[in-house]
Amino acid sequence: MGQRTPLYDLHLALGAKMVDFGGWDMPLHYGSQVEEHHEVRRDCGVFDVSHMTVIDIEGHQAKEWLQQLLANDVDRLNTPGRALYSAMLNEQGGVVDDMIVYLMPEGYRLIVNAATRDQDLAWMNAQRQGYDVTLIERPELALLAVQGPQARHKVAELVTQARSQLIHQLKPFEAQSNGDWFIARTGYTGEDGLEILLPADQAPAFFNELVGAGISPIGLGARDTLRLEAGMNLYGQDIHLGVSPLCANMAWTIAWQPESRQFIGRHALEAEKAKGVQFKLVGLVLEERGVLRAHQVVRIADVGEGEITSGSFSPTLSKSIALARVPIATADRAEVEIRGKWYPVRVVKPTFVRLGKALI
């Protein structure tokens, strides 16, 4: 038996098909993954993502320490509630994890992946020596993501006036606390929406209220196709310890300035840049019928070979799409091997859908 979120019984009652995800029993879908996907793009839906790990960083040297730990620079966060996306690298420049960092009044809040919890904590603790920082895990909090064009509007109608006002005021990538809730305008779907951290004992009632108000529960299956369409990396697939962020469409998340900031992995990335980055992460679109899947081989005439890191059927585009790591010289055409046959694919920027609109 895996670990359970506070909403486990509710998922069962809603007819969820449960699966193991990183040691957690999580809902894959509640009937139809494709329908759930469409619901988020055209209206909104609610995801239980309480399995994700929340770590608060406090102490006098919290900022200094995170400036060394993370490839993005938390100095860019100048007002409490601002958030940034960052990779945490090892000395070789491999990605230990990716995360969202929020500036809090008394420190920082990190939301990291569920499956990497142990790896992250071990790494962070090993890097903590000599710094006045405290890591406080927050397993007593549940995390609900409400995503879709109607998400903020619908949630605002169900909460207290103060929270409702806060929801209307939040800018993208911003968060604020209200009482024991922490409300962020962030997500993993390419749509507008919220991620709400709240005490675990309040989560079932709130989730029920959202569902009662017509907000569909959405499983991890649709979460995966939504993030794939949005071109967002999934740790363990598109990025991992053996991958440099420069080969994973994450160059924009690396803060090179100031040069004096010696974040972990900097030397390795600088050496890689000096030598010339070899690979890039691109989007693939299959124009014929079929489904692209992770680990299929990509062949680029006169250039070389690459590999699909994530692939699925895109419900919004009604065709198969993928993220693939290919040689840097790859242009706009390639071929993918599916069960021994080669299929032509288009190579595109890896953002297929944003805010309900097809971009390819």
Added chain:
Amino acid sequence: MSLIPAELRFAESHEWSRLETDGTITVGISDHAQEALGDVVFVELAEVGKVFAAGDVAGVVESVKAASDIYAPVSGEVIAVNEALADSPEGLNEAPYDNWIFKLKPTNTAELEKLLDAAGYKAAIGE
């Protein structure tokens, strides 16, 4: 609980088979199989005229989750494939016993007897 029509035969790999009055065999996937697969988004059909031995891979059903091989439940020649699945693969989810995948002209109709009956299949999938 999934739907298991009493008049059909089932393979342990979840294909259903129906012996038609003209001696051909119609093949599809069970309700249990479509449920486990999730939303079906693509069906790769065999070519008409192909000859399979029982247990040969005779097609692929791809759902949002994964690709699953479809096996020939008995030996025989493919005499028809359900082209309608190209445009509406979700038919396998909506009506798995109406939306067949291919039809075989069996080499030996007696092979059908080796397949599970409804009660046997029910037991095999633990229902």
